Amino acid sequence: MRELQGMLGVSRSVLSSLVAAGFVTPARGPRNAYRFTFQDAVLLRTALQLRVARIPPRKIIAALSRLREALPDELPLSGIRVSAVGNDVAVRTGPSQWDAVTGQLLLDFEVADIKGDVVFLATEPASRNGERQVEEWYDLGEQLRVSDANGAEQAYRKAIEFSPxxxxxxxxxxxxxxxxxxxxxxxxxxxxxxxxxxxxxxxxxxxxxxxxxxxxxxxxxxxxxxxxxxxxxxxxxxxxxxxxxxxxxxxxxxxxxxxxxxxxxxxx
CATH class of the missing domain: 1.25.40.10 (Tetratricopeptide repeat domain)
Structure with a gap:
């Protein structure tokens, strides 16, 4: 929990409320402490950004659940962007944009002003391939270095730690x-x-x-x-x-x- 707080830059109470709301279901370690996966960290960061954009919590849970189930494992880290569009959650993959809850394609002229966005990084905690996992952590550091120095630091350190x-x-x-x-x-x-x-x-x-x-x-x-x-x-x-x-x-x-x-x- 402490490491994730530093990565996301939020308080323990905020993280606890997100867990209680069902955004992620972390495992339990020694002394019943939370153990978050890479995917948990990504989902929580996405949820935080969508909450800032005033998307209703129920809709965030539905959108992230659908994304977790629907996205292919081989999707590259930078290959998808999750955005708050009006009161909805939109997903862009390449030139296509679709509603995260219904799966309906959205045309550009149907899209309201974007109130915030966040890169959704992966559907699995990380690639099972060690080399790719290292690159994922490094790429995450590059993405976060301007907006989230603490998160970028943690990502770079993970890349160093996991690199063979x-x-x-x-x-x-x-x-x-x-x-x-x-x-x-x-x-x-x-x-x-x-x-x-x-x-x-x-x-x-x-x-x-x-x-x-x-x-x-x-x-x-x-x-x-x-x-x-x-x-x-x-x-x-x-x-x-x-x-x-x-x-x-x-x-x-x-x-x-x-x-x-x-x-x-x-x-x-």
């Missing part, structure tokens, strides 16, 4: 996401340090780690980070730019000019 080998893109995107939150730069640093164990000679990781160090006020460590990035990739323009600024703050005019000139050469 180090997941480079998830490490990078998770670290950048946390650093953008400013107060999470220490957490971002931990992510980049873990990633560098697997990818020690990656310039992008060293660059992003240096940004996190700079945000934390660890200027000398940040300088060394940018220098390491440039050792690996001398044409990394942004590393020259950031290093020039830090060297100026440190009182190194020669270093400032050297890296500023390199930045200008690379960007003009």
């Amino acid at each position: 080998r180090p997941y480079y893109a998830a490490y990078v995107d998770l670290g950048v996401l946390l650093c953008e939150l400013e107060v999470r730069c220490n957490d971002a640093l931990d992510v980049f340090d873990e990633a560098l164990v697997h990818f020690p000679d990656d310039a992008v990781l060293h660059f992003n780690r240096a940004i996190a160090l700079e945000e934390l006020g660890r200027i000398e460590d940040a300088i060394r980070g940018y220098q390491r990035c440039l050792q690996l990739e001398p044409t990394y323009a942004d590393a020259h730019h950031n290093l020039a600024i830090l060297l100026e703050k440190r009182g190194d005019p020669h270093g400032l000019l050297r890296h500023l000139n390199a930045y200008r050469r690379l960007t003009t």
